[in-house]
Amino acid sequence: MTSVVGRFAPTPSGPLHFGSLVAALASWLEAKKQKGLWVLRIDDLDPLRIESGSVDSILACLEVLGLEWDQLTYQSTRQEAYQAALEQLWQAERLYGCSCSRKQLAQAPQGPEGPIYPGTCRHTPRQPQLATRFLTKGLMPAWEDQLWGTRRINLEKELGDFVVWRADGVCSYHLATVIDDQIEGVTEILRGSDLLLSADRQVALRQILGLPTPKYAHLPLATDFKGQKLSKQSGAMPVKPGGAVLVETLAFLKQNPPANLKLAGPKEVLNWGLAHWSLDQLKPKRG
Ligand SMILES: [Zn+2]
Structure with missing residues (x-):
């Protein structure tokens, strides 16, 4: 029997933004729906990309949102x-x-x-x-x-x-992520589809290192009104933590949350999410 382990690996280059929250919530729901663990990994390998204070702000934001992690790891300790x-x-x-x-x-x-x-x-x-x-x-x-x-x-x-x-x-x-996922026993990787070509490289590295391939799902990318990917680099707005932004994220993930759920607190929204979560909703419709 293998136990499910999901993960979220933000880069501490600024506060949590909507694009990151999509990956955080989807990976949390997919792991928790299967009674698995959710690892929070701080991607702090590249000193040039780290903005001071952002680890604390990301952790605080996830806490307010009720996205509790089972393990917290830092890439900088894995040399x-x-x-x-x-x-x-x-x-x-x-x-x-x-x-x-x-x-x-x-x-x-x-x-x-x-x-x-x-x-x-x-x-x-x-x-x-x-x-x-x-x-x-x-x-x-x-x-x-x-x-x-x-x-x-x-x-x-x-x-x-x-x-x-x-x-x-x-x-x-590419290499650091493969090793981290292996050490943490990650079985499910849900993240933005801008990393699809990274997965091609990472699966190749895994094969040469003799490691199994986890389950992957590359999620739709949140974009701004110009069609640009939302990222900290493009100056995306920080998430305002609360039930409303979780409902927006569920809607983005095509889970069809009811409109009045926006008035609920994070805990209630997450409970609704867990009861209704289906990754299949994001599959392209055929026919
Ligand atoms: Zn060369």
Whole structure:
């Protein structure tokens, strides 16, 4: 018997905004509906993105909303585990040092997420080696997204060899997330669909590291009136914690909450959410 573990992993780069709340609430409901655990993980690996005070403000906001976590973890405490995974990838001959400059990289053909690395340093190690790249040669990881269906992309062709250890000594998001999810025993990952291509990379890393693939669901993205993704970078408004914003989030997640639920407190809204939660509502309608 495997127990369900969900998670929410905000970056402390500002207060909680609506786009993050969508991922928080959906992952909480999916885990709690199955009587599972919900891990709150602070994605504080990149010191340049941290805004002081935002951890406290995110925790306080989740508390007022009644989104209680069973475990609180910080990526910045996991350095040894990331190093061990890096070593394992070296052993598997899936890594190489890259000495390309930003300017050189910018000349590579553009993919959906920036330049597709042309493999320049694969066979010709030069000094100084700046970043460590993951060799995607021959990898077409197949996996199932609960909302997007079967995924199977040619990693080398569509995304290219990606960085797993940055030149400034910071473990990349892709590798760190895989290791965190493994340590925390995460079985269900619900997050924004801007991370769909990250999942393609992460499933490939998992396969090379011999780790099982969790259940994934990549949620619709909250956008502003210009169609831009809401994010802390785009200056999205902080969430005003209360029952009303939870009802708005449930509506965004297509759960059809009744209008008068807006007058209820967070606890009552969450109880309604738990009783009615169905991820299937977000599946594209066929026919
Ligand atoms: Zn290179």
